[in-house]
Amino acid sequence: MPVSPGRGAGRRAIEVVALDADDTLWHSEVYFERTQRRFTELVSRYTAPEVDVDAALAAVEHRNLHRYGYGIKGFTLSMVEAAIEVTDGAIGTEEVAQILASGQAMLDHPVDLIDGVDETVAALADAGYRLLLVTKGDLHHQELKIAASGLAERFERLEIVAEKDAVTYRKVVASTGVAPQAFCMVGNSVRSDVLPVLEIGGHAVHVPYHVTWAHEHADHDGTVPTLESIAELPAWLAELA
Amino acid sequence: MPVSPGRGAGRRAIEVVALDADDTLWHSEVYFERTQRRFTELVSRYTAPEVDVDAALAAVEHRNLHRYGYGIKGFTLSMVEAAIEVTDGAIGTEEVAQILASGQAMLDHPVDLIDGVDETVAALADAGYRLLLVTKGDLHHQELKIAASGLAERFERLEIVAEKDAVTYRKVVASTGVAPQAFCMVGNSVRSDVLPVLEIGGHAVHVPYHVTWAHEHADHDGTVPTLESIAELPAWLAELA
Numbered sequence: 001m002p003v004s005p006g007r008g009a010g011r012r013a014i015e016v017v018a019l020d021a022d023d024t025l026w027h028s029e030v031y032f033e034r035t036q037r038r039f040t041e042l043v044s045r046y047t048a049p050e051v052d053v054d055a056a057l058a059a060v061e062h063r064n065l066h067r068y069g070y071g072i073k074g075f076t077l078s079m080v081e082a083a084i085e086v087t088d089g090a091i092g093t094e095e096v097a098q099i100l101a102s103g104q105a106m107l108d109h110p111v112d113l114i115d116g117v118d119e120t121v122a123a124l125a126d127a128g129y130r131l132l133l134v135t136k137g138d139l140h141h142q143e144l145k146i147a148a149s150g151l152a153e154r155f156e157r158l159e160i161v162a163e164k165d166a167v168t169y170r171k172v173v174a175s176t177g178v179a180p181q182a183f184c185m186v187g188n189s190v191r192s193d194v195l196p197v198l199e200i201g202g203h204a205v206h207v208p209y210h211v212t213w214a215h216e217h218a219d220h221d222g223t224v225p226t227l228e229s230i231a232e233l234p235a236w237l238a239e240l241a
Numbered sequence: 242m243p244v245s246p247g248r249g250a251g252r253r254a255i256e257v258v259a260l261d262a263d264d265t266l267w268h269s270e271v272y273f274e275r276t277q278r279r280f281t282e283l284v285s286r287y288t289a290p291e292v293d294v295d296a297a298l299a300a301v302e303h304r305n306l307h308r309y310g311y312g313i314k315g316f317t318l319s320m321v322e323a324a325i326e327v328t329d330g331a332i333g334t335e336e337v338a339q340i341l342a343s344g345q346a347m348l349d350h351p352v353d354l355i356d357g358v359d360e361t362v363a364a365l366a367d368a369g370y371r372l373l374l375v376t377k378g379d380l381h382h383q384e385l386k387i388a389a390s391g392l393a394e395r396f397e398r399l400e401i402v403a404e405k406d407a408v409t410y411r412k413v414v415a416s417t418g419v420a421p422q423a424f425c426m427v428g429n430s431v432r433s434d435v436l437p438v439l440e441i442g443g444h445a446v447h448v449p450y451h452v453t454w455a456h457e458h459a460d461h462d463g464t465v466p467t468l469e470s471i472a473e474l475p476a477w478l479a480e481l482a
Contacts, residue, residue: 067348069381073314080321081341084334093330096337100322107308139380140310143403160401162384 013241014203016176017124017233018159020187021135021142023209024230025121026149027112032075035102039079042095046087056086069162071138076103107141111148114209116231118151123234125154133158134172134185136192164192166199173202184240186233194224205236254481255444257417258365258474259400261428262376262383264450265471266362267390268353273316276343280320283336287328297327310403312379317344348382352389355450357472359392364475366395374399375413375426377433405433407440414443425481427474435465446477 022028040053047053060082061075068074079099083091124131133155135142142160146152159175161168173183184203187193197204205225227236263269281294288294301323302316309315320340324332365372374396376383383401387393400416402409414424425444428434438445446466468477 064345067345067382067385068314069379071381073309073318077314077317077341077344080337084338084341089334089338091334093325093332093334093337096321096334097325097330100318100325103318104305104308138310139401140312140403141308144308160380162381 013182014184014237015130015178015182016132016173016184017129017237018132018134018172018183018185019121020185020189020193021133021145022137023188024114024186024193024207025117025133025151026114026145029209031106031109035075035106036079038102039083039099042098043083043086043091046090046095051086053082053086057082060085069138070136071141072103072106073138073141075106076100079103107144111145113149113151114230116229120230120233121151121154124237127234127238129237130176131155132172132176134164135160136162136164164189164196166196169197169202170200173200184237186230190224198224203240205233207233254423255425255478256371256419256423257373257414257425258370258478259373259375259413259424259426260362261426261430261434262374262386263378264429265355265427265434265448266358266374266392267355267386270450272347272350276316276347277320279343280324280340283339284324284327284332287331287336292327294323294327298323301326310379311377312382313344313347314379314382316347317341320344352386354390354392355471357470361471361474362392362395365478368475368479370478371417372396373413373417375405376401377403377405405430405437407437410438410443411441414441425478427471431465439465444481446474448474 019025036054036057039057043053044051057079061078064074064078064081068077076099079102080096083095083099121131131154133146133151135158137160139160143158146155146158152158159172161172169185173180176183180197180201181203183197184205185193185197186205186207188207188209190206194204194206203225205227207227207230225236227233260266277295277298280298284294285292298320302319305315305319305322309318317340320343321337324336324340362372372395374387374392376399378401380401384399387396387399393399400413402413410426414421417424421442422444424438425446426434426438427446427448429448429450431447435445435447444466446468448468448471466477468474
């Protein structure tokens with residue numbers, strides 16, 4: 001799809017805007033956190049007070065990351081495994097069923113767009129940018145969320161990838177047919193959405209999500225382009241031109 | 242990537258050969274069946290003799306298909322849920338841990354190529370066909386299997402899709418830049434690999450897998466192109482020209 005001609009001004013620098021999904025377009029991490037708080041509460045009834053249930057879950061998740069990858073199904077399986085392990089089997093199957101149900105409630109949760117996303121995506125589409133959605137995680141669940149978001153028709157293409165690294169972004173950029181200099185990635189993770197794109201010569205901008213900010217901040221020296229809200233994106237892109 | 246010129250003969254009909262993965266390139270269903278047999282054996286110790294554990298699992302899987310999609314993680318979650326449900330919670334957490342471990346063993350299982358696949362894929366690549374892999378299921382696990390198969394470099398591209406229907410195939414064919422008449426899909430499922438491709442004007446051929454044959458046979462009138470072994474594919478494609 002060709003970009004609509006610039007209106008009056010010269011050729012625009014950016015032709016393709018790629019957006020991350022979880023915690024960039026819609027809320028996600030808050031639901032993981034809420035579910036984990038309830039999990040810890042439930043499991044702690046069966047452990048000695050000094051046992052760190054969150055740390056036990058983190059260890060199980062880390063051990064399983066290679067085989068489960070990202071997403072709610074793997075998270076749920078790791079919660080069940082951690083609950084049995086950290087309580088030495090003292091937790092009951094009724095609680096296991098509750099953990100399964102909490103994972104299903106996450107999967108079934110309606111898509112909850114972040115403030116400003118709807119208007120911003122519409123503004124970008126109207127301005128003639130080609131829009132891609134580039135997201136990591138569970139293919140089936142991401143497709144359900146994209147369909148439920150009401151945004152799908154604004155996007156030229158959805159790319160659901162297993163890892164967000166330079167190799168992946170090189171393929172994504174190549175598939176659009178534009179040079180990296182005409183490609184801009186937008187997302188809440190400096191590590192996944194910004195650094196690998198800058199590495200291959202593309203543009204990228206960080207839009208922090210309140211929950212992950214502290215964690216991601218550690219990954220860079222504070223000099224990457226950052227916006228306080230996605231609503232600032234159209235003006236920022238226009239300035240790049 | 243342009244097709245290498247035909248050797249002597251006229252223009253070849255098929256330029257792109259797309260292959261399904263599970264039960265077309267490597268064994269998959271046999272591992273599901275084996276795991277389910279052990280599951281049924283384990284759970285049946287806690288149920289009355291007249292209870293049909295397989296039917297209970299099938300009901301839970303069907304109920305969860307919309308939220309879990311295809312793949313081993315969803316299968317494992319449904320096994321745990323069915324085990325608790327069908328035993329009214331009488332099964333213990335030790336058995337739940339065994340079910341989790343059986344799912345992990347499936348995920349960790351080495352890729353086991355079907356006889357003839359290695360030679361056939363090499364022959365197709367050497368003959369100048371552009372090869373795609375088009376598979377359904379869990380993105381993370383499929384990428385692990387493709388990487389472990391030793392076949393990845395033969396393929397121009399891997400397409401991991403949520404559903405194999407006419408809409409999806411139309412997009413896949415469009416992305417290759419060839420006409421549907423120059424595209425051929427190969428797979429073990431008449432419903433997923435053959436009928437939707439024929440529907441959009443492409444070529445398709447059924448290579449049945451022994452375990453799924455009976456089930457899939459019911460989906461068509463017996464007139465779709467069928468090969469007994471994937472080893473017959475190069476000759477069959479050459480005859481289409």
